[in-house]
Amino acid sequence: MKSDLDALMKEKNIDALLVLGNAENNPSMYYFTGSGHVAHAVLIKKRNEAPVLFCNSMERDEAAKSGLEVVPLERAPIAVFSKFPAELFGEHGISEGRVGVYGISDANAILFLMDQLRSLFPRVEFFGEKGGDTVFLRAMETKEDVEVARIRQMGAVTTQVVGLVQEFLTSSDVRSDEVLMKEDGSPLTIGDVKGKISLWLAERGAVDVEGCIFAIGHDAGVPHSVGDPVEPITLGKTIVFDIFPAEKGGGYFYDFTRTWSLGYATPEAQAMYDQVQEVYDKVIENLDLNANFKDYQLMTCEYFESKGHKSHLNTKNPMDGYVHGLGHGVGLNIHERPNAGLASGDDNILKPGVVITIEPGLYYPEMGMGFRIEDSYWVRPDGQFEKLAEYPYDFVLEMKKWKKN
Amino acid sequence: MKSDLDALMKEKNIDALLVLGNAENNPSMYYFTGSGHVAHAVLIKKRNEAPVLFCNSMERDEAAKSGLEVVPLERAPIAVFSKFPAELFGEHGISEGRVGVYGISDANAILFLMDQLRSLFPRVEFFGEKGGDTVFLRAMETKEDVEVARIRQMGAVTTQVVGLVQEFLTSSDVRSDEVLMKEDGSPLTIGDVKGKISLWLAERGAVDVEGCIFAIGHDAGVPHSVGDPVEPITLGKTIVFDIFPAEKGGGYFYDFTRTWSLGYATPEAQAMYDQVQEVYDKVIENLDLNANFKDYQLMTCEYFESKGHKSHLNTKNPMDGYVHGLGHGVGLNIHERPNAGLASGDDNILKPGVVITIEPGLYYPEMGMGFRIEDSYWVRPDGQFEKLAEYPYDFVLEMKKWKKN
Numbered sequence: 001m002k003s004d005l006d007a008l009m010k011e012k013n014i015d016a017l018l019v020l021g022n023a024e025n026n027p028s029m030y031y032f033t034g035s036g037h038v039a040h041a042v043l044i045k046k047r048n049e050a051p052v053l054f055c056n057s058m059e060r061d062e063a064a065k066s067g068l069e070v071v072p073l074e075r076a077p078i079a080v081f082s083k084f085p086a087e088l089f090g091e092h093g094i095s096e097g098r099v100g101v102y103g104i105s106d107a108n109a110i111l112f113l114m115d116q117l118r119s120l121f122p123r124v125e126f127f128g129e130k131g132g133d134t135v136f137l138r139a140m141e142t143k144e145d146v147e148v149a150r151i152r153q154m155g156a157v158t159t160q161v162v163g164l165v166q167e168f169l170t171s172s173d174v175r176s177d178e179v180l181m182k183e184d185g186s187p188l189t190i191g192d193v194k195g196k197i198s199l200w201l202a203e204r205g206a207v208d209v210e211g212c213i214f215a216i217g218h219d220a221g222v223p224h225s226v227g228d229p230v231e232p233i234t235l236g237k238t239i240v241f242d243i244f245p246a247e248k249g250g251g252y253f254y255d256f257t258r259t260w261s262l263g264y265a266t267p268e269a270q271a272m273y274d275q276v277q278e279v280y281d282k283v284i285e286n287l288d289l290n291a292n293f294k295d296y297q298l299m300t301c302e303y304f305e306s307k308g309h310k311s312h313l314n315t316k317n318p319m320d321g322y323v324h325g326l327g328h329g330v331g332l333n334i335h336e337r338p339n340a341g342l343a344s345g346d347d348n349i350l351k352p353g354v355v356i357t358i359e360p361g362l363y364y365p366e367m368g369m370g371f372r373i374e375d376s377y378w379v380r381p382d383g384q385f386e387k388l389a390e391y392p393y394d395f396v397l398e399m400k401k402w403k404k405n
Numbered sequence: 406m407k408s409d410l411d412a413l414m415k416e417k418n419i420d421a422l423l424v425l426g427n428a429e430n431n432p433s434m435y436y437f438t439g440s441g442h443v444a445h446a447v448l449i450k451k452r453n454e455a456p457v458l459f460c461n462s463m464e465r466d467e468a469a470k471s472g473l474e475v476v477p478l479e480r481a482p483i484a485v486f487s488k489f490p491a492e493l494f495g496e497h498g499i500s501e502g503r504v505g506v507y508g509i510s511d512a513n514a515i516l517f518l519m520d521q522l523r524s525l526f527p528r529v530e531f532f533g534e535k536g537g538d539t540v541f542l543r544a545m546e547t548k549e550d551v552e553v554a555r556i557r558q559m560g561a562v563t564t565q566v567v568g569l570v571q572e573f574l575t576s577s578d579v580r581s582d583e584v585l586m587k588e589d590g591s592p593l594t595i596g597d598v599k600g601k602i603s604l605w606l607a608e609r610g611a612v613d614v615e616g617c618i619f620a621i622g623h624d625a626g627v628p629h630s631v632g633d634p635v636e637p638i639t640l641g642k643t644i645v646f647d648i649f650p651a652e653k654g655g656g657y658f659y660d661f662t663r664t665w666s667l668g669y670a671t672p673e674a675q676a677m678y679d680q681v682q683e684v685y686d687k688v689i690e691n692l693d694l695n696a697n698f699k700d701y702q703l704m705t706c707e708y709f710e711s712k713g714h715k716s717h718l719n720t721k722n723p724m725d726g727y728v729h730g731l732g733h734g735v736g737l738n739i740h741e742r743p744n745a746g747l748a749s750g751d752d753n754i755l756k757p758g759v760v761i762t763i764e765p766g767l768y769y770p771e772m773g774m775g776f777r778i779e780d781s782y783w784v785r786p787d788g789q790f791e792k793l794a795e796y797p798y799d800f801v802l803e804m805k806k807w808k809k810n
Contacts, residue, residue, distance in 0.1 A: 199604060317479065
């Protein structure tokens, strides 16, 4: 958590953190500011000292909401920085040492600025850490209670919206060709459903900032396919609905998936769904405090291989079967530490404070089907694994206005 | 426009453009891709050659929608790039020359990658251009018709939503203390109105991705104050409503402001509004093809100073009066070239193809009031200035359920 930053900086021999970009939609900055509309800010945190936020004086009130020490400048800090780096940086007293640079910003501006700073401060080493293992991602790996509360709240929003989608779909009229129908008689499409999802999230202060997956049939069998907006929604095909909204402005994410088959399911689909459900339950039952996350990836691969599916265990980059990792951390980033991949380091541990997804799945694009079940879990300080939002696991959803002959 | 890029690269002695980041919410990348859910992509455009998009093979279908040449890779390109820069970059044949680096991405990852590339390709100069004047911002300065059509469409969405907000406010019940009231009797707040705005934008495929300004009284007098969510909406106070949504996923923006006073206005407020309206009209009447944008900033400053207000003309950083620039270009970025500021270069010209805002205003936070009128205009190829969305300029909005005693 945030209080680990100084120790992590020491471990990595970092004297100061330099964070660039807006306060919103920028995890490293938002981790300190918590919210607020501050554009092109600069944050400097020296080791064992409190962070200082530099902002344009016009945005001092917004910056003050962070509770941080705020230094207002006449112009945008990034402009001050670019034109007179010594004015901002030199004053702040970092004239030598190792400075890690973070934040979502424009590559162009970052490179320009860094080249200026490097020539002005030759005794400072400005560097980027290797992705996936920065001090921020290390600190963010374990959550404070206040962060978990926000993730849980986003889980409540997520499951409310999933419920509305389920109600909307199952209340729809169905044409004789088993395609769902809008009031005007035209087919209900994935694009229509996604429009509703955005809307229902917006009503609740959430945004599907990274989109959402609502994929049917063949596309459900391709884990990264987000679904084709013009595709009509049809009975008896698998729908993978993976929704991962965040608090508006760049706050905490939730990550959740259900797989549905409207009206009825083919026996092949039902059998595969049952396997996904079985291994999901098996993983959840076996979760142990301080276990290595990838042990459960191994458990999942072994289970699926025992049922005749390919997995990463014995196939390099399988194109069908179980083709991805079991889960990942979730927080201000949709993908954080710890990771469950078989190649992940042994420091990806289910320790107290982590919030993780568990999401086994099966993918058969050529058979026109795919499956995934996903919930987000918090490893509580008392060692219990708590699911952060409840939702039923029904696979076949009964249609209110349609009956199978 | 995009076809100017090669000439601009030649002018600036740039051999290739390297664009990093997602396809969405990333203007430089989106300028080429147009849409599509491609994460962590890499785009390389050599001078006088077509751009090439590298993507994760799982996202090849999304990438193909761009119509660009797509090179799918086994893993995320940025990961391939970080681990084996030569594999991606060397193969593509840029072994010497000047390469400009662009795109919204993580500062940390950019710096790490650049340091690797610089050591692997010592004869390539990787650099960031100075902000505000990159080849992208130069090219984006003039728009193709297809881009203008999208901005105009966003203007239609914007004014529809402004109309809904106006209807919502003027239909509200009013308490005896002149505070607007919700059905449950509690005060209608800025937060309530902003919730509606987000919702009505989402219904139309738009997002207030950079927020919106709905500021009343004192806050209306501070140009960058976005408004306090818990503040109740009250009759007879000025409301600055500055809305600048974009197409969902990071497309084109529109920029628009109206100032309202609900029910009635104080005589002081009405007089100031009339001045803002008068100088707005004067600027619009005098807009000339190929004029220098800052000539109109000068005209506006002179007008306001003649009425006794401060401006940048004779006051450094005025805190009241006319405190900002007259306008800016708008497109994939909310602020683009050309700029109207008095310190802007003489190459900020109202040439055919630019889309600009005109937004004079007056600000008196201590008097609890502020004013701004803003529309977006396209300088057409025939030299005419076309307002891209119409909306009335009423200042006092009549309340349907309230009459002044």
